[in-house]
Amino acid sequence: MAFAAFGSSAAPVEQAPRRRSWVAVILLLPGLAYLALFFLTPFISLILTSLQTPVEFGDVGQFQQAFKIENYAQVVGEYWPHFLRAFGYALAATFFALVISYPLAYFIGVKARRWPLLQALMLTLVIAPFFISFLLRTLAWKSLMADETPLVQGLKALSIIPSDGHLTGTAFSVIFGLTYNFIPFMTLPLYTTLERLDTRYLEAGSDLYAAPATTFWKVTVPLSMPGIVSGTLLTFIPASGDYINASASFLGSAQTQMVGNVIETNFLGLLNYPAAAALSVILMAVILLIVGIYVRRSGTEDLL
Amino acid sequence: MAEGAFAEAGADLELVGIHKRFPGFTAIEDLDLRIPAGSFFALLGPSGCGKTTTLRLVAGLEQPTSGRILIGGKDVTDVKSFKRPVNTVFQSYALFPHMTVLENVAFGLRRRGIPDPLGKAHEALRLVELDHLSARRPAQLSGGQQQRVALARAVVNRPALLLLDEPLGALDLKLRRQMQLELKSIQTDVGLTFLHVTHDPEEALTMADTVAVMNKGKIEQMGAPEELYELPKTAFVANFLGQSNLFTGPVVSSKGDSIIVDIAGVKVEVPSARAQRHTDEVTIGVRPEKLMLHTEAPRKAAGVNVLGPGRVTDVSFSGVSTQYQIAIPGLGLVTVFAQNMVFGPVVNVGAEAWVAWTVDHGFGLADEPEHAPKFAADTDTATIALQTRHELLAEIEEA
Numbered sequence: 001m002a003f004a005a006f007g008s009s010a011a012p013v014e015q016a017p018r019r020r021s022w023v024a025v026i027l028l029l030p031g032l033a034y035l036a037l038f039f040l041t042p043f044i045s046l047i048l049t050s051l052q053t054p055v056e057f058g059d060v061g062q063f064q065q066a067f068k069i070e071n072y073a074q075v076v077g078e079y080w081p082h083f084l085r086a087f088g089y090a091l092a093a094t095f096f097a098l099v100i101s102y103p104l105a106y107f108i109g110v111k112a113r114r115w116p117l118l119q120a121l122m123l124t125l126v127i128a129p130f131f132i133s134f135l136l137r138t139l140a141w142k143s144l145m146a147d148e149t150p151l152v153q154g155l156k157a158l159s160i161i162p163s164d165g166h167l168t169g170t171a172f173s174v175i176f177g178l179t180y181n182f183i184p185f186m187t188l189p190l191y192t193t194l195e196r197l198d199t200r201y202l203e204a205g206s207d208l209y210a211a212p213a214t215t216f217w218k219v220t221v222p223l224s225m226p227g228i229v230s231g232t233l234l235t236f237i238p239a240s241g242d243y244i245n246a247s248a249s250f251l252g253s254a255q256t257q258m259v260g261n262v263i264e265t266n267f268l269g270l271l272n273y274p275a276a277a278a279l280s281v282i283l284m285a286v287i288l289l290i291v292g293i294y295v296r297r298s299g300t301e302d303l304l
Numbered sequence: 305m306a307e308g309a310f311a312e313a314g315a316d317l318e319l320v321g322i323h324k325r326f327p328g329f330t331a332i333e334d335l336d337l338r339i340p341a342g343s344f345f346a347l348l349g350p351s352g353c354g355k356t357t358t359l360r361l362v363a364g365l366e367q368p369t370s371g372r373i374l375i376g377g378k379d380v381t382d383v384k385s386f387k388r389p390v391n392t393v394f395q396s397y398a399l400f401p402h403m404t405v406l407e408n409v410a411f412g413l414r415r416r417g418i419p420d421p422l423g424k425a426h427e428a429l430r431l432v433e434l435d436h437l438s439a440r441r442p443a444q445l446s447g448g449q450q451q452r453v454a455l456a457r458a459v460v461n462r463p464a465l466l467l468l469d470e471p472l473g474a475l476d477l478k479l480r481r482q483m484q485l486e487l488k489s490i491q492t493d494v495g496l497t498f499l500h501v502t503h504d505p506e507e508a509l510t511m512a513d514t515v516a517v518m519n520k521g522k523i524e525q526m527g528a529p530e531e532l533y534e535l536p537k538t539a540f541v542a543n544f545l546g547q548s549n550l551f552t553g554p555v556v557s558s559k560g561d562s563i564i565v566d567i568a569g570v571k572v573e574v575p576s577a578r579a580q581r582h583t584d585e586v587t588i589g590v591r592p593e594k595l596m597l598h599t600e601a602p603r604k605a606a607g608v609n610v611l612g613p614g615r616v617t618d619v620s621f622s623g624v625s626t627q628y629q630i631a632i633p634g635l636g637l638v639t640v641f642a643q644n645m646v647f648g649p650v651v652n653v654g655a656e657a658w659v660a661w662t663v664d665h666g667f668g669l670a671d672e673p674e675h676a677p678k679f680a681a682d683t684d685t686a687t688i689a690l691q692t693r694h695e696l697l698a699e700i701e702e703a
Contacts, residue, residue: 198398200394200396200398201398201400201401203365203385203394203398204392204394204398204399204400205386205400205411206364206365206384206385206386207363207365207385207386207390207391207392207394208386208391208411208412208415208457208461209386209387209412209415209416209461210386210411210415211386212386214415215386218411219400222402223400223401223402225402
């Protein structure tokens with residue numbers, strides 16, 4: 001600025017708003033370097049791995065670089081049920097998390113506005129589970145849902161589950177685990193949008209002959225769309241790649257394996273690195289596709 | 305209101321014995337009010353006087369602590385807001401940001417299943433001259449345009465009663481005038497009952513058929529604008545609606561149809577019919593524009609009150625008129641508005657002056673003298689400053 005003040009006496013030209021700023025570039029540099037080193041490089045490596053072929057007469061886990069595109073067809077052919085299960089479970093968990101979190105977030109963000117202390121307390125309770133390891137909490141649910149617990153005994157007595165049935169190792173327990181573990185990721189973004197919800201719009205809705213339920217669907221939900229979109233994304237994306245809840249050592253069984261579990265097995269167990277890499281690339285591509293369509297369809301661009 | 309049909313005409317609004325208490329304070333105390341169908345009624349008062357609460361009670365957005373609300377003779381006290389035949393133009397407009405202007409206007413029509421909601425919404429937007437912007441979002445409009453959309457969104461429903469909550473507050477003066485006229489013509493065209501809440505006396509006086517002045521949760525005085533202005537009954541009304549010169553003194557005699565009040569040794573006559581109290585200490589007043597300014601002692605005449613001599617302490621020229629402040633010993637400051645019949649002020653600061661007014665223009669207030677404002681006898685600058693300071697402090701405490 002100082003230089004500009006003493007600058008040429010030529011007619012003052014309107015400064016373009018997009019002036020190149022070296023400060024911005026320097027500030028961006030660490031982030032860009034980080035992304036290049038820890039995202040772009042492994043990603044390229046992952047794609048290269050997914051195209052590798054076993055070394056002839058080599059040991060298990062020995063691969064050489066090739067362009068074996070059949071790897072993809074092979075893993076899709078073999079593991080398509082796991083993909084379906086992963087997206088099905090993630091979808092169900094996202095739905096349940098939304099249904100549970102929305103009233104909770106609405107209460108904290110709108111109804112409890114007059115009592116900031118209650119708001120803070122409830123938010124702390126939402127975040128509190130993070131203070132205990134995710135693995136421990138999931139294991140705790142496993143023992144809570146084990147066959148000999150009063151819960152399962154009671155459900156059997158009421159014939160809700162058959163006498164030879166289980167709670168753990170079922171689709172129910174996996175979806176339950178996913179829902180439970182991702183609820184805070186749903187509640188917090190919902191809370192931040194609902195906390196800013198102007199209740200005068202709700203009064204206007206009521207003034208314009210809309211019953212409370214209509215006002216909710218026509219006014220509250222559209223206005224909280226940014227929170228719904230980010231909450232569902234924050235739940236759906238990690239849930240579809242999750243391999244803890246569905247694994248047999250936690251809440252799942254062989255029948256509930258998700259794509260994350262087969263990636264783990266291929267990578268750590270079978271040492272089939274190209275298959276694991278191909279599965280990862282497909283998972284990533286499908287999630288990107290789903291998210292892209294979702295964000296477009298929800299029309300939140302102009303609300304964000 | 306019947307599903308799928310408009311109100312045939314405006315409806316009466318009746319408030320009976322309304323009390324509204326919030327934790328810690330009483331917003332409305334024993335309010336009785338009747339607004340006839342088809343009228344333009346203004347509720348005027350300073351902020352915090354309970355006028356917006358009254359409006360919210362009528363809209364159904366608040367519940368009265370006690371009392372009944374009747375619209376068109378039907379008790380709606382326990383009717384939910386979305387079932388009342390009432391629409392509001394909110395102070396904040398409260399236009400739905402996620403909908404287009406057109407959808408905002410059609411919202412109420414759709415909820416009630418009125419046929420052709422979009423056609424009627426376009427019609428309402430044409431009324432406020434905004435149909436060309438119907439595809440925009442509210443955030444893309446100026447404040448004045450948003451206000452007109454809010455008006456269209458309420459009027460399109462043809463409510464029996466339209467509530468206006470300081471809807472012109474955010475507008476600049478020129479737009480305000482224009483909207484005042486537009487509102488008034490819409491009201492006449494569609495024949496609805498309007499309840500308009502405002503803190504702007506001029507707005508209330510120019511637009512409404514009937515004005516109720518509200519103070520501290522009560523209605524101080526109600527009537528036609530001219531009546532309120534010409535014959536205020538309390539000091540609050542006298543000062544909130546325009547300015548007044550008020551004097552306090554004992555009634556010394558009453559002759560025929562007028563009373564004589566002793567104001568710092570001067571006998572002042574007020575018509576009995578225009579005075580609320582006829583005995584003991586009373587406060588009387590006269591509007592500044594009713595005063596005549598004299599530079600020589602006017603001759604005594606029947607039917608004219610004269611005060612003076614005093615000194616002119618301030619002259620401020622405002623185009624149409626000139627405002628003079630005259631300090632009269634024992635009485636304090638008297639304000640005179642004189643129309644500019646010649647070029648500029650006719651009296652200069654420091655000149656000796658008398659004020660006179662026709663007896664018929666005086667009025668007597670109902671306030672107990674101890675509550676009525678008295679002028680400090682000693683009107684040097686320090687006293688005035690102190691008095692203003694006390695008034696301001698009291699105002700802040702109230703708010």
